[in-house]
Amino acid sequence: xxxxxxxxxxxxxxxxxxxxxxxxxxxxxxxxxxxxxxxxxxxxxxxxxxxxxxxxxxxxxxxxxxxxxxxxxxxxxxxxxxxxxxxxxxxxxxxxxxxxxxxxxxxxxxxxxxxxxxxxxxxxxxxxxxxxxxxxxxxxxxxxxxxxxxxxxxxxxxxxxxxxxxxxxxxxxxxxxxxxxxxxxxxxxxxxxxxxxxxxxxxxxxxxxxxxxxxxxxxxxxxxxxxxxxxxxxxxxxxxxxxxxxxx
Amino acid sequence: xxxxxxxxxxxxxxxxxxxxxxxxxxxxxxxxxxxxxxxxxxxxxxxxxxxxxxxxxxxxxxxxxxxxxxxxxxxxxxxxxxxxxxxxxxxxxxxxxxxxxxxxxxxxxxxxxxxxxxxxxxxxxxxxxxxxxxxxxxxxxxxxxxxxxxxxxxxxxxxxxxxxxxxxxxxxxxxxxxxxxxxxxxxxxxxxxxxxxxxxxxxx
Numbered sequence: 217x218x219x220x221x222x223x224x225x226x227x228x229x230x231x232x233x234x235x236x237x238x239x240x241x242x243x244x245x246x247x248x249x250x251x252x253x254x255x256x257x258x259x260x261x262x263x264x265x266x267x268x269x270x271x272x273x274x275x276x277x278x279x280x281x282x283x284x285x286x287x288x289x290x291x292x293x294x295x296x297x298x299x300x301x302x303x304x305x306x307x308x309x310x311x312x313x314x315x316x317x318x319x320x321x322x323x324x325x326x327x328x329x330x331x332x333x334x335x336x337x338x339x340x341x342x343x344x345x346x347x348x349x350x351x352x353x354x355x356x357x358x359x360x361x362x363x364x365x366x367x368x369x370x371x372x373x374x375x376x377x378x379x380x381x382x383x384x385x386x387x388x389x390x391x392x393x394x395x396x397x398x399x400x401x402x403x404x405x406x407x408x409x410x411x412x413x414x415x416x417x418x419x420x421x422x423x424x425x426x427x428x429x430x431x432x433x434x435x436x437x438x439x440x441x442x443x444x445x446x447x448x449x450x451x452x453x454x455x456x457x458x459x460x461x462x463x464x
Numbered sequence: 465x466x467x468x469x470x471x472x473x474x475x476x477x478x479x480x481x482x483x484x485x486x487x488x489x490x491x492x493x494x495x496x497x498x499x500x501x502x503x504x505x506x507x508x509x510x511x512x513x514x515x516x517x518x519x520x521x522x523x524x525x526x527x528x529x530x531x532x533x534x535x536x537x538x539x540x541x542x543x544x545x546x547x548x549x550x551x552x553x554x555x556x557x558x559x560x561x562x563x564x565x566x567x568x569x570x571x572x573x574x575x576x577x578x579x580x581x582x583x584x585x586x587x588x589x590x591x592x593x594x595x596x597x598x599x600x601x602x603x604x605x606x607x608x609x610x611x612x613x614x615x616x617x618x619x620x621x622x623x624x625x626x627x628x629x630x631x632x633x634x635x636x637x638x639x640x641x642x643x644x645x646x647x648x649x650x651x652x653x654x655x656x657x658x659x660x661x662x663x664x665x666x667x668x
Contacts, residue, residue, distance in 0.1 A: 218606075218626055219586045259651035261586060262605075285478055289486065291605050291649045292479075308511055311478035313607055313649060341513040341546070341557075343582040343607045385574075387582050387607070418584045441585065 220435040221261035221442040222464065224449040225422060226251055228267045228296075231280055235446050236268070237398030239352075239364055245450050248280075251460050252287045255449075258462045262291040264316070264390075264444060270297025271318070271365045278306055285311030295348055295390075299332065301339055308344065316346035316390050319377065320363040323370050333384055342387045346420075349378065351407070352394035359407060362394050378414055389415055390444070393423030400426035400447050400454055403434045412439040420444050426454065428463045465666055467507065468492045468500030472520045475511035475546065476648070483648035487659050497529035504538060505665060506530075509648075510546030514558030514570075514610070517550050527563055534565070540639045540665050541565075545608060548635075548642030557610045565640045570610045578627040582609040587645070589633050592622035596660045601653040604645040606633075612644065 226248060227234050233251055234242040245251075248265075255263050265284060270276050276297050285292060294307050295316035304315050317336065322329050336345055351374055352362035360369035361377055382389070391411050396404055403424045412419055420442030425431050431443035452459035467484055471477045471493045484491040484507070491507070494500045508530075510517050521527060533539050543551045552562045555570035562570070573581045584607045592598060606624070611631035615621050620636035624644070633644040641661070647654035 217587070218583060219603075221585050256651070259653075282478070286482060288479075289483060289649065289651050289654065291607070291646070305473075308476055309473075309478055311476050311482060313476060313479075313511065313646070338513065339516065340511065341609070343584065343609050344511050385581070387609075388584060416580060418580055418582065439580065441580065 219261070220440070221420070222428070222431050222435075223262045223264055223420060223442050223444040224255055224260055224462065225264045225266060225444050225446045227446065228265060228280070229269055231277070233450075234268070235398060235450055239362075239394045239397055241398070243456070245458050249283060249287055251450070252284050254460045255462060256288045256290050259290055260462050262293065262442070263288065264293045264295065267296030268364075271320070273297070276303050276307070278310065281307060281312065282310050293346060295346075301335060304336060304340060308340065314344050314346050314387065316348040318348045318364075319350050319361050320365065322381070323361065323363065323372065330380060330384055333381070333386065337384060337386065342385050345386050346388040346390050347381050347386045348390040348392055349374065349381075349411075350392045350394060364394075375414070378411065382415060382417060386417060388418045388420060388442075391419065391421045393421075396424030398447055399424060402426055402430050405434070405437075408434060408440060409437055412437050415439055418442065465489065465505060465662055466492070466503040467505045468494065468503035469507045469509065470497060470500070470521070470526065471495050472523065472526065474517045474520045475509040477509055480507060480509045480544065480648045483654060483658065487655050487662070489662070496524040497526045497533055498524065501529065501533050505540045505542060505662065506533065508541060508543040508547035508550070510544065510550065512546060514546070514549065514555045514562075515560045517546050518558065518560040518562065521550065530563065531565075534639055540641060542641045542643065542661075544643050544648070545646060548644055549610060549612070551640060551642055552612065555610055566635065566637050566642065568612060568615075571613055572610050573627070574609070576629060578629070580627070582607060583611070583626045587624050587626065589622040589624050592634070593620045594622060594634070595620065595664050598657065601656045603653050604647065604650040604657070605654075606645045608644060612642070
């Protein structure tokens with residue numbers, strides 16, 4: 217039986233490990249390499265590394281990714297600023313199995329632009345490519361795709377986006393909920409259930425986990441194969457004392 | 465045992481080299497089989513698509529050199545993930561022929577009606593006829609959309625269950641070994657498996 221995955225997400229900001237609330241208010245936590253070593257030694261199911269400045273700066277810190285991969289004997293996914301095939305090839309070679317392409321990469325004048333996704337899938341195969349769907353509630357409480365560089369919601373409907381993406385068969389959908397990020401109040405079950413009912417690829421959800429039970433519960437939803445989280449793996453509790461841990 | 469890794473521009477050479485160093489070997493990397501053919505074992509990694517991998521591996525006369533290499537005594541090829549699949553005759557993933565070292569075709573999970581593709585995550589191997597025990601560390605990382613069907617042959621092998629089917633996750637055909645999962649990314653379990661595998665090859 218294939219096991220469901222519980223996945224720590226590590227945010228990098230200028231080679232520092234940070235944790236956000238709603239994709240802002242970054243709290244400095246420590247040395248990313250140290251965290252990677254700890255998670256690798258605990259054989260976590262998988263590790264997602266997100267460079268939150270890469271898109272803004274339009275650069276990928278390959279040297280640092282190499283240092284991370286060198287310390288890691290478990291599955292690694294990279295996300296941040298990836299928008300060309302050459303960079304992807306380099307990242308795979310460094311030792312990341314999967315690359316997450318952010319939804320903002322495909323948004324062209326508010327319409328999904330699948331060209332780059334298709335190229336990447338043809339070049340590297342679906343198993344190595346994740347589409348990260350970054351969503352945030354608007355003032356009416358409706359979820360929209362969120363562009364973290366422009367810091368604003370895009371108009372496109374998330375269901376239409378999802379449809380256009382999954383028909384290309386990416387390896388995984390990574391649903392990242394900005395509105396729940398860092399609050400530790402639990403995943404948005406309604407959002408997750410809605411997306412889960414529409415996918416035929418592995419679905420990992422992120423944003424809101426307040427404890428390990430939240431992660432286990434969300435994995436009960438059919439088609440949800442991964443529960444990702446930040447806070448619960450870097451804080452000891454809601455009081456946010458820093459403690460790198462994998463409480464399974 | 466001396467170990468080489470074929471670095472043909474496809475896949476996660478870095479993590480495989482890293483893991484092999486971790487289990488106390490010094491892997492030699494090259495894009496040409498000829499340059500590393502004095503090693504006892506050559507690993508063929510692979511991430512990507514079938515056609516691309518076959519086209520890439522064909523450079524430097526590698527396919528011919530691999531065939532020559534496995535004809536020598538005391539030499540073993542180990543293909544991992546896509547690196548395993550290209551050892552076969554062909555795949556439903558691509559139009560380019562495989563190396564034909566294992567006489568079977570790689571199939572598509574989707575064509576077999578598997579609901580969630582790829583098969584991604586941690587799974588067990590079973591029905592193992594491996595010459596060493598894996599009981600203590602039977603949990604490995606998989607990530608693939610195509611698979612090797614169950615075997616009819618007597619080859620040493622193991623299977624894994626996903627959705628409604630059992631597929632071959634490990635195969636030994638004489639000195640050609642294929643591993644569908646990623647031992648280099650399966651933490652200490654992967655390290656144990658590779659150690660035991662290398663020890664076994666040493667004894668042969």
